[in-house]
Amino acid sequence: MTKYLIVGLGNIGAEYVNTRHNIGFKIVDALANEEQVSFETVKLGVLAEFKYKGRQFILLKPNTYMNLSGKAVKYWMEKENIPTENILVVTDDLNLSFGTIRIKGKGSDGGHNGLKNIQLLLNTNQYPRFRFGISDEFKKGQQVDYVLGEWGEQEKAALPERLKIAGEAIRSFGFGGLNNTMNTFNGK
Numbered sequence: 001m002t003k004y005l006i007v008g009l010g011n012i013g014a015e016y017v018n019t020r021h022n023i024g025f026k027i028v029d030a031l032a033n034e035e036q037v038s039f040e041t042v043k044l045g046v047l048a049e050f051k052y053k054g055r056q057f058i059l060l061k062p063n064t065y066m067n068l069s070g071k072a073v074k075y076w077m078e079k080e081n082i083p084t085e086n087i088l089v090v091t092d093d094l095n096l097s098f099g100t101i102r103i104k105g106k107g108s109d110g111g112h113n114g115l116k117n118i119q120l121l122l123n124t125n126q127y128p129r130f131r132f133g134i135s136d137e138f139k140k141g142q143q144v145d146y147v148l149g150e151w152g153e154q155e156k157a158a159l160p161e162r163l164k165i166a167g168e169a170i171r172s173f174g175f176g177g178l179n180n181t182m183n184t185f186n187g188k
Contacts (some may be wrong), residue, residue: 001051001055001056002054002055002056002086002174003055003056003057003058003080003081003082003174004055004056004057004058004082004086004087004088004174004180005058005060005073005076005077005080005082005086005087005088006028006058006059006060006087006088006090006170006173007028007060007061007062007069007072007073007076007088007089007090008024008025008026008027008028008029008059008060008061008090009024009025009062009066009069009089009090009091009114009144010022010023010024010025010026010061010066010114011065011066012065013122015141016134016148018093018150018151019147019148019149019150020134020146020147020148020149020150020151021066021092021134021147021148022062022092023090023091023092023132023134024090024091024114024132025061026159026163027130027132027163027166027167027170028048028059028061028090029061030163030164030166030167031057031059031166031167031170031171032048032050032059034120034167035048035050035052035057037049037050037059037118039059039061041063043075043117044062044063044071044072044075044076045060045061045063045064045065045072045076046060046061047051047059047060047061047076052171052174053171053174053175055174055175056172057063057170057171057174058076058080058082058155059073060073060076060187066113066114067113067114067116067117068117069089069114069117069118070117070118070119070120070121070122071117071121073087073089073118073121073122073150074121074122077122077129080089080104081123083148084122084126084127085105085127085128085178087127087128088103088128088130088134088170088173089114089115089127089128089129089130090120090129090130090166090170091112091114091115091130091131091132092131092132092147093109093110093112093131093132093133093134094134094135094136094143094146094147095133095136096131096132096133096134096135097133097135097160098133098134098135098155098158099133099155099162100132100133100187100188101130101131101132101133101165101166101169101185101186101187101188102130102131102133102186102187103127103128103129103130103131103169103178103181103182103185103186104128104129104131104172104182105126105127105178105182106125106126106127106128107125107129108125109125109163109183110131115129120126128173128178130136130166130169130170130173131169132162132166164176165188168185169181169184169185169188172184172185
C-alpha cells in the first residue's frame with residue numbers, strides 16, 4: 001500500500017493552539033476528525049493514520065517546535081520508508097490572502113523557519129508543500145505578534161469551510177497526484 005506522510009507544522013503548547021502559525025496542526029486535526037482517527041504520542045510528535053482509496057495517510061504533528069520540524073519529518077520518512085515525493089508539509093503563509101491554498105512540489109522556505117529546518121535536514125527543497133494563506137494584515141514590526149496571534153472573528157467563521165477544502169486537497173494529493181491536486185486546488 002502506498003504511504004503518504006502529511007506533516008502539519010505548528011508549535012506545541014496551549015498558548016499556540018488557536019494561532020495563525022498553527023494552521024498546519026489545525027488542518028491535520030480537522031482531517032483526523034473527519035476520518036474519525038485519533039492522535040497517539042510517538043517519537044518526536046503525535047501521529048494518526050487512516051486509509052483512503054487504497055492509500056495510507058500518516059498524519060504527523062511534530063512536537064519539536066516549529067524551528068526543528070525537520071528532525072521529526074526525517075525520522076518518520078525513514079521509519080515508514082516514505083519517499084520525498086510522498087510527503088506533504090502543511091504550513092502557514094503570510095504572502096497569501098486568508099484561506100488561499102497553494103500547493104507546490106518544491107520551492108524556497110520563504111523565510112519560514114519550519115521549512116528552513118526541513119530543507120536543511122532533508123538536504124533538498126524538492127518536497128511537496130501545502131501553504132495556507134494567513135494574509136499579512138499587520139503593521140511594520142508586528143509580524144511575530146500577528147503570526148502568533150489568534151484568528152479574527154471573520155477568519156474564525158470562515159475556517160471550518162477552509163479546513164474541509166484543505167482536507168479534500170490532502171486526500172487528492174494521495175489519490176490524484178501532485179499535479180492534479182495543484183490544478184484543482186491552487187488559488188481556491
